[in-house]
Amino acid sequence: MARLSTAGVLPVMLGLLLPAADATAHGFAGDRFFPATILTDDPFVADEATPITITRDPTAADGTKTYNIEADISKRLFRDLDITFQDSWDYAKPPGSPHVTGFESLTTGLQYQLFIDAPHEAMALFGLDATWGHTGRVQALGQPDFTTISPTLDFGKGFGDMFDPFSYLRPFAITGNLSLDFPTKVESNGNPNSNNFNYGFAIEYSLEYLQHHVKDVGISPPFDHLVPLVEFALTTPLNRGQGGNTTGTVQPGLIWSGQYYQLGAEMIVPVNSLSGHGIGGLVQFHLYLDDLFPRSVGKPLFGDHRLFGS
Amino acid sequence: MRKTFAILALACFAASPALAHAFLDHALPRVGSDLPSAPTTVMIWFTQELEPAFSTLEVTDQSGNRVDAGDAQVDAKDATILHATLKPLPPGFYKVAWRVVSVDTHPTEGTFSFHVGGG
Numbered sequence: 001m002a003r004l005s006t007a008g009v010l011p012v013m014l015g016l017l018l019p020a021a022d023a024t025a026h027g028f029a030g031d032r033f034f035p036a037t038i039l040t041d042d043p044f045v046a047d048e049a050t051p052i053t054i055t056r057d058p059t060a061a062d063g064t065k066t067y068n069i070e071a072d073i074s075k076r077l078f079r080d081l082d083i084t085f086q087d088s089w090d091y092a093k094p095p096g097s098p099h100v101t102g103f104e105s106l107t108t109g110l111q112y113q114l115f116i117d118a119p120h121e122a123m124a125l126f127g128l129d130a131t132w133g134h135t136g137r138v139q140a141l142g143q144p145d146f147t148t149i150s151p152t153l154d155f156g157k158g159f160g161d162m163f164d165p166f167s168y169l170r171p172f173a174i175t176g177n178l179s180l181d182f183p184t185k186v187e188s189n190g191n192p193n194s195n196n197f198n199y200g201f202a203i204e205y206s207l208e209y210l211q212h213h214v215k216d217v218g219i220s221p222p223f224d225h226l227v228p229l230v231e232f233a234l235t236t237p238l239n240r241g242q243g244g245n246t247t248g249t250v251q252p253g254l255i256w257s258g259q260y261y262q263l264g265a266e267m268i269v270p271v272n273s274l275s276g277h278g279i280g281g282l283v284q285f286h287l288y289l290d291d292l293f294p295r296s297v298g299k300p301l302f303g304d305h306r307l308f309g310s
Numbered sequence: 311m312r313k314t315f316a317i318l319a320l321a322c323f324a325a326s327p328a329l330a331h332a333f334l335d336h337a338l339p340r341v342g343s344d345l346p347s348a349p350t351t352v353m354i355w356f357t358q359e360l361e362p363a364f365s366t367l368e369v370t371d372q373s374g375n376r377v378d379a380g381d382a383q384v385d386a387k388d389a390t391i392l393h394a395t396l397k398p399l400p401p402g403f404y405k406v407a408w409r410v411v412s413v414d415t416h417p418t419e420g421t422f423s424f425h426v427g428g429g
Binding site: 208 | 330333335340342343357358403414415419420421422
């Protein structure tokens, strides 16, 4: 069994623990509002919850058809630090075999807001995720019998400061994730557990930004809160005989963000045959807890101040 | 599943409609507009009621000089409106920067521009 070496990760973590800029909840950076994207982890700490995401995955490379129902929650401990919990329940139907059901592994995270730069519509956070072994159905669904630790960098940048005030390019924004997987076991049942490089990003065009910060083009509610977007997520194994077997999906879709909740829907297109075939899809319902419950569960648990400093 | 939807519905309906981040709803002059003559006031309608003590706006010209009269205030009759009077504006580009706090203390800020004159 190979254990994650914390000697390499801890200095990086400590180096990144710089004081965060003024951090308001739920994705604001100056003119920019970043919605909670579905595939790409958000670059901001928040009090938010996704009670339900229903997904029909593209058919897997081995022919298995999978549906799942996922839920997650983010809860701020301080203004710039939150914890996350995420799990999902799967229904899988392998070809020629009875269907199997059960939970995937529980994933938790600790996230620290590195900065929010309002004039440049930019933000970033550092996170440490853990996917816990033996918390999902190991035998039936192939869930891991080992824990994986994943340091991650999530970032977002709006294009509002890059073009003239009346440019129709200003509503564009990009968010992205970079992370590395460190499994705590080298192999399971004879199959190697590689270190993986995960990378993904979302390209968004905010009609809210267009209508309210660039030019009033007459888009009325509720359409002025739509965000068309395309998300990409890719995983490349780095070692243990798996190198180069990149898998991933491209997900075009729409998010509508209201005052208290948002709705999202995306198509799921595999990037290659290793990632599956056919088209999948998902729908999501997401809650802004800080707006719904500003005086209770929507506040940081240990006070509205930063982890370091006031 | 029914229980989940019941809890969700309760969560949505239990929330007061007056509590949330304030988004810009619309403005006069209109966002990004090209005006033949100079406006005398800027008015912004928000999606939530504002906290008067912490809500303000400034209007600047291309050189960054203030061109509003410094009297920005939340409307006494409708707390979703923020307005300010303007000094006489020569033709040019102007930027409106607002920073507001909704009544539940959520801060938001934003900018938009407009143009006066035919040049």
